[in-house]
Amino acid sequence: MASPKLGFGLLLSLVLIINLRKSDCAFNPTDNYLINCGSLIDTDVDGRVFVADNGSSWTLTAPKDAVANLTNSKSVSSLTGSSLYLDARVFTESSSYSFPIKQQGRHFIRLYFFPFDNQQFKLTTAQFSVSTQDNTLLSNFKPQPDSSTAFKEFSANINHDNLILSFIPGNNSVAFVNALEVISVPNNLILDSAKNVNSQQNYQGLSNQVLETVYRLNMGGPNLSPGDDDLWRTWGTDGGFLLDPDLAKNVSYTGAISYIDGVTSPEIAPRSVYSTATELASQSSTLSARFNVTWKLNVDNGFSYLVRMHFCDIVSKALNNLYFKAYLNSLSASNYVDLSSLSANALHTAVFLDFIVEVPSGSSNLAVSIGPSDTDGVVPDGILNGLEVMKMSSSGPGAVIDPVKKKGKIGAIVGAVLGILALLILAAVVFCCIRRRKKAKKQQSKTWLPFSINGGTSQSLASRTSNITTATSGKNGNLGYRFSFVVLQEATNNFDENWVIGVGGFGKVYKGTLRDETKVAVKRGNPKSQQGLNEFHTEIELLSRLRHRHLVSLIGYCDERNEMILVYEYMEKGTLKSHLYGSDLPNLNWEQRLEICIGSARGLHYLHTGSAKAIIHRDVKSANILLDENLMAKVADFGLSKTGPELDQTHVSTAVKGSFGYLDPEYFRRQQLTEKSDVYSFGVVLLEVLCARPVIDPTLPREMVNLAEWGMKWQKRGDLGQIIDARIAGTIKPDSLRKFAETVEKCLADFGVERPTMGDVLWNLEYALQLQEAESPDSEVNSINRIVELSSQVQNMNNPGSVAEGGMVNNSLNDLSDVSMSRVFSQLIKSEGR
Numbered sequence: 001m002a003s004p005k006l007g008f009g010l011l012l013s014l015v016l017i018i019n020l021r022k023s024d025c026a027f028n029p030t031d032n033y034l035i036n037c038g039s040l041i042d043t044d045v046d047g048r049v050f051v052a053d054n055g056s057s058w059t060l061t062a063p064k065d066a067v068a069n070l071t072n073s074k075s076v077s078s079l080t081g082s083s084l085y086l087d088a089r090v091f092t093e094s095s096s097y098s099f100p101i102k103q104q105g106r107h108f109i110r111l112y113f114f115p116f117d118n119q120q121f122k123l124t125t126a127q128f129s130v131s132t133q134d135n136t137l138l139s140n141f142k143p144q145p146d147s148s149t150a151f152k153e154f155s156a157n158i159n160h161d162n163l164i165l166s167f168i169p170g171n172n173s174v175a176f177v178n179a180l181e182v183i184s185v186p187n188n189l190i191l192d193s194a195k196n197v198n199s200q201q202n203y204q205g206l207s208n209q210v211l212e213t214v215y216r217l218n219m220g221g222p223n224l225s226p227g228d229d230d231l232w233r234t235w236g237t238d239g240g241f242l243l244d245p246d247l248a249k250n251v252s253y254t255g256a257i258s259y260i261d262g263v264t265s266p267e268i269a270p271r272s273v274y275s276t277a278t279e280l281a282s283q284s285s286t287l288s289a290r291f292n293v294t295w296k297l298n299v300d301n302g303f304s305y306l307v308r309m310h311f312c313d314i315v316s317k318a319l320n321n322l323y324f325k326a327y328l329n330s331l332s333a334s335n336y337v338d339l340s341s342l343s344a345n346a347l348h349t350a351v352f353l354d355f356i357v358e359v360p361s362g363s364s365n366l367a368v369s370i371g372p373s374d375t376d377g378v379v380p381d382g383i384l385n386g387l388e389v390m391k392m393s394s395s396g397p398g399a400v401i402d403p404v405k406k407k408g409k410i411g412a413i414v415g416a417v418l419g420i421l422a423l424l425i426l427a428a429v430v431f432c433c434i435r436r437r438k439k440a441k442k443q444q445s446k447t448w449l450p451f452s453i454n455g456g457t458s459q460s461l462a463s464r465t466s467n468i469t470t471a472t473s474g475k476n477g478n479l480g481y482r483f484s485f486v487v488l489q490e491a492t493n494n495f496d497e498n499w500v501i502g503v504g505g506f507g508k509v510y511k512g513t514l515r516d517e518t519k520v521a522v523k524r525g526n527p528k529s530q531q532g533l534n535e536f537h538t539e540i541e542l543l544s545r546l547r548h549r550h551l552v553s554l555i556g557y558c559d560e561r562n563e564m565i566l567v568y569e570y571m572e573k574g575t576l577k578s579h580l581y582g583s584d585l586p587n588l589n590w591e592q593r594l595e596i597c598i599g600s601a602r603g604l605h606y607l608h609t610g611s612a613k614a615i616i617h618r619d620v621k622s623a624n625i626l627l628d629e630n631l632m633a634k635v636a637d638f639g640l641s642k643t644g645p646e647l648d649q650t651h652v653s654t655a656v657k658g659s660f661g662y663l664d665p666e667y668f669r670r671q672q673l674t675e676k677s678d679v680y681s682f683g684v685v686l687l688e689v690l691c692a693r694p695v696i697d698p699t700l701p702r703e704m705v706n707l708a709e710w711g712m713k714w715q716k717r718g719d720l721g722q723i724i725d726a727r728i729a730g731t732i733k734p735d736s737l738r739k740f741a742e743t744v745e746k747c748l749a750d751f752g753v754e755r756p757t758m759g760d761v762l763w764n765l766e767y768a769l770q771l772q773e774a775e776s777p778d779s780e781v782n783s784i785n786r787i788v789e790l791s792s793q794v795q796n797m798n799n800p801g802s803v804a805e806g807g808m809v810n811n812s813l814n815d816l817s818d819v820s821m822s823r824v825f826s827q828l829i830k831s832e833g834r
Contacts, residue, residue, distance in 0.1 A: 027230045027267050030103035031184040033058060037112075037177045038069040038087035045084060046227035050179055053089055062095030070123070070176075072116045084179040085114035085150065090121050091128075091175040096166035101158055105187040106207075108231070109154045109165070112179035113143035121174055128175030129168045132156065135210045135393060140170060150178075153213040153233075155190065155390075185231055186267050188671055192657040194306060194354035197331040202660050203356045204640075211306060211390040215297055217241070219310075219384045220250035221276030230266045238278060238387065243294040243367075251383070252276045253314035258349045262669030273386040274312035274350045280324070280372065280382045292327065292371035295387070302361045303391050307368065310352045310386030313339040319347065324382030327369040328357040336373065337382070338702050356392075430486070481556035488512065488558055488565055492522050501574065504623070506535060506639055511570065520555055521571065525564030535639030536564040543638060546610065550603030552626055552636040571634065573627035576600075576685075580622060580692045580725075590728045590736070592631055593689050594769040599633030600625050601762040604682060607635070608675045608758050614644030616673055620681035621662045621695075622688050642673060661695030661706065666752055676752030679761060683747025687711045690740065692725035708748055715745050736772035739764060 035058075036043045036050040043050045053069070060067070068090040101107075111130065115123035123143075130138040137154050163182060167175035192207040218224055218235040226232035242248055257271040280293050299305060307328055316322045319340040326333040333355045343349035359366060368387060372380030491512035492499055502509035507526035513519055525536060536559075543554035558565040576596055579585050588596070607615040617624075618640040626636050640657045658664075662684045664677035684695055687707055695707040704710045714720045720741045724732070743764040749755045756764070 027186070029184045031099070031101055031107060031182060033099050033180075033182040035097075035180050036084055036087065037089035037179050038071075040069075043083045046225060046232070048226075048232065050084060053087075058100070059098045060095065061098060062091065063093045066093035066095055067091055068121070070116070070118055070121060072114070084112050088114075088116070088123065088176045088178045090123070091167045091169060094166060094168045095175075096164050097180070099163045099165070099182050101161055101163055101184075103184045104159050104161075105157060106155055106185050106189055107158050107163070108181060108183050108185055109137065109156060109163075110181035110183075111137075111152045111154075111177055112150060113152070113176070114150045114178050115143050115176070121176075123174070123176050125173070126176055127170035127173045129170070130175075130177075131166050131168070132158075133160065133164045133166075137210070137212070151234075154210060155185065155213070156210045157208050181232075183232075186265075189231075189267060190306075191354060193660060194356050195333070195660075196356040196358075197328045197333045198356075198358045200332075204657065204659070206306065206354075207657065209306075210393040212393075213388070214299060214305070214391050215387065215389040217295075217387045218273050218276060219386055220278040221252065221272065224270065224272060228272060229270050235270075235273060235386070238295060241295040241297055242278075243296050247281050247291055248278045248293045249281050250276065251279045251315055253312075253348065255348060257312060258346060260344055260349060260351065264350045264352065268352060269310050269350065269386050271350075273310055275314065277312070277314060277383040277385040279315055280370065280380065292325075292369040293382070293384075294367050294369040297366045297368065297389060298364060299359055299366045299389070300391065301359050301364050304356055304358045305366065306388075306390040306392060307333075307355045307357055307366075308352055308386075308388040308390075309333075309355070309368075309384060310350070310388075311337070311339055311342065311383065312350050312385050313343065313347050313383070314385075315381070315383055316347060319345055321379065322381055322383070323373040323375060323378045325371045325373060326353070326355075327367070327371065328355055329359070329363075329365075329367050330369075331357070333357075335698055336375075336702055336705075337370075341702060352386075430489075483556045483558045483565070483567060485558050485560040485563055485565075487514070488522055488567065490515075491520065495522075495524060504637065506637075507564075512567075518555075519570035521568045523566045523568065536566070538641055539566055539638045546607070546615075548603055548606045548610070549632075550599045550634050551606065552634045568636070571626035571636075572629035573631060575623050576625040576627060576633065576689070577622035579627070580688060581694065587727045588631075590732050591769065591772060593728070594736075594740075594765060594772065596625070596627065596631065596633040597686060597689055598762065598765045598769065600635055600685070601682065601758055601765055603633070603635035604678055605758040605762050607641075608644075608678070614675050616642045616644055616675055617678050617681075618642055618673065619658055619662075620678050620685060621659050622685050625685070644675060661708070664752070665750065674752050675758065676755045679747050679755045679758060680749075680752075682758070682761065683744050683755075684708050686740070686744045686747065690720075690724050690744070692727070712745065712748055715741055720744075733772050733774075735774075736768045739768040739771055743768070 034048055034050040035053055037053050039050075040052050040054075042052055070088045070090055072086050072088065109132075115126060117124055125142075127140055127142050128138075129136060129140060135156065138152065143150070165180070165182070167177065169175040187207070190206055190209070190211065193202055193204045194206060195201075196203040213233075216233060216235050217238045219238045221237070223237055224233075224235035226234055229235070239245065253275045257274045259265050259268075278293065280291075309326060313322055316339075320338075322339050324337050325335055326337055334353065337353070339351065342351040342353075357366065366389065368384075368389075370382040370384050372378075372382060489495065491514050492510040495508075495510055499510045499512070500508050501511045501521065504523075507524050510522045510524065511519070512522045536557075540554065540557050543551070547553070552571065553569045555567045555569060557567060573579070574585075579588050604617060604620065607617060617635065617638065619637060620635075624635065624637040626634050628634065658667075658677075658681065662681040664680040666680075667673055667677045684707065688695055691707065691711065693707060696705060697707075698705055703713075711720065711723065714723050721729070721732075721737060724737075743756075743761060746754070746756050747761060
């Protein structure tokens with residue numbers, strides 16, 4: 001009888017025969033540069049040809065006599081792609097490859113290093129840096145003469161017509177590379193957002209982040225070579241990282257693996273990853289006897305990591321039987337992993353979850369764990385099919401993935417001490433300047449210079465002066481004002497933490513007071529935030545040319561000292577979200593909530609229709625709706641906004657950005673953005689206003705976690721009133737609630753074409769308010785009679801069904817709540833006003 005190990009080996013062989021085939025529609029990259037550096041001949045590796053380093057479709061820029069080719073005499077047969085390590089390109093001075101980019105977006109940059117020595121160069125002691133024109137990939141890198149450091153993989157979002165890859169030797173050293181790859185990959189390979197397990201908040205900005213692959217593991221299965229993966233990735237095995245192998249078991253599946261259209265694909269991970277898994281070994285049903293399976297990974301400290309967990313339920317015989325927990329460094333990543341819900345109620349279907357985890361300076365370990373659910377009646381189990389760990393760069397241009405290690409260097413210590421002394425002196429000078437400026441006249445409070453989106457009148461950082469200048473008129477006039485950093489320091493009490501009134505993806509928001517007693521909200525960009533320069537410029541450009549009473553006004557900005565600071569009008573009552581839940585603020589009644597929704601809808605309607613091209617907000621949520629002292633609503637935070645499609649187009653193709661719970665599912669699936677994406681998000685806000693609870697609450701039972709899904713289940717049963725905020729439940733008139741609920745349902749339609757425009761949403765909300773304010777059935781009848789009278793008048797002026805002021809004339813009065821015409825609506829006044 002065959003041993004269990006032999007039987008498992010045969011089973012895995014069968015899995016490989018069935019599942020390791022390349023997809024029938026294998027990915028074909030638009031940009032595909034494979035170079036055998038320093039070689040004069042082409043080399044075939046796993047069916048791909050690494051061409052000779054002769055610069056036929058790229059260029060190499062280097063000083064004269066700064067480049068040399070070496071041939072390796074060492075044995076490299078143990079390395080993957082060993083033939084790529086036989087030659088090397090050596091640089092004695094800073095040199096760069098330039099690759100034309102046909103398709104901007106995310107690309108893999110893969111570098112192969114294997115140091116060897118000859119009479120001319122000693123590569124085993126080489127120290128150098130590698131960078132693109134935007135980011136430093138490796139800083140003072142020292143390749144070690146072993147296979148574990150012979151390969152580096154990065155993925156970066158390239159937004160240039162050319163990628164410039166530079167190799168910079170260190171002092172008295174050389175730089176070298178044995179082979180390199182630059183290949184385009186699907187932009188949705190990396191989503192824009194993920195859950196930060198340290199803060200338990202949503203993290204945004206991943207789509208523009210530079211990532212270095214640290215681990216890529218095929219859990220419970222064999223090594224996968226680049227030839228087994230549509231994106232030519234290598235997947236290692238997980239057994240060597242298990243903290244206690246006895247707590248886990250390997251499982252496999254020989255049937256077909258399915259993908260969710262628009263969500264997962266073979267490019268995310270090959271079927272062979274999803275057809276094997278590491279599962280929790282059989283556990284006692286006694287709670288005290290349960291345990292987790294943990295993988296311990298060695299990582300660099302002081303960095304954040306993107307951790308992608310791949311799942312596929314290949315162990316259950318039926319749906320809704322597999323529930324478990326996931327942890328990162330003992331922090332809860334997900335308290336309730338429900339693969340049936342994640343996979344749209346299908347077994348053997350590939351899904352994944354993304355998380356961000358911060359590894360503190362005092363640790364060099366990353367622990368990844370899965371454990372049984374503590375839900376009553378759930379069998380203790382859990383699986384993990386694949387794992388990817390990617391190190392994140394610092395934010396902004398010049399970001400470093402692999403920083404210089406400074407251990408015990410006297411020069412570094414001396415430099416640090418001098419730097420601290422310089423900072424102390426600078427702080428003293430600044431303090432004196434602030435004290436002196438406080439005595440200045442109020443009319444000298446603002447050091448403003450005109451801002452130009454095109455750079456026409458704006459001064460650069462190098463030429464900026466401190467003269468007091470007001471904005472000029474003309475083409476770029478009134479585009480905003482530049483504040484000096486000192487003025488904003490003074491206004492916010494040197495960015496006092498006690499003055500913080502909000503925290504977002506861009507940074508903290510401080511309450512401030514200018515010298516002329518103007519109250520302002522000062523949003524200061526966090527250097528560690530991933531919402532950077534593009535969002536900063538977008539917000540300035542949009543708010544400088546848009547003016548509406550329901551959009552937050554931009555007063556000015558500051559970009560001194562590499563700061564990114566935006567100054568807005570101060571909104572006394574804070575965010576709509578804070579008035580609904582999570583604070584002790586007074587309750588909003590139903591009429592106030594409707595007025596706030598109406599004001600927000602007016603602001604969004606203006607964005608969609610107020611200029612030649614629609615402006616799509618892309619991050620509509622209750623936290624981005626602010627209230628002034630009179631509870632008037634204004635839409636805020638335009639950093640993710642996008643100009644709408646051309647007249648001959650239906651959508652804008654772009655990376656997915658937004659906030660969990662509010663994100664349009666059609667936009668998420670297709671990466672096709674329209675104004676209807678804002679409508680969906682606003683529909684979630686409407687439901688949030690009605691129910692007064694978070695849009696995503698993982699502490700609730702699984703059917704209640706997502707507010708949009710939960711609310712629509714009740715609405716389709718006709719019982720949405722059962723889940724509304726108990727504080728207002730008895731005050732909403734049935735007709736008003738019905739109209740409001742219908743509006744929510746239309747906004748949350750699965751497909752954008754089925755959703756109303758923001759103009760229609762606005763009209764319906766105004767109608768819901770009128771229905772709420774109607775004092776008696778008689779007054780409502782009078783209002784209906786007015787509609788009939790006015791409708792006949794309009795028919796004499798317009799053809800039936802013609803557009804009139806943003807609405808369609810409805811000739812049928814069978815359902816008066818669907819009349820969508822502001823001229824008709826204007827007659828729905830309160831009885832006491834007639």
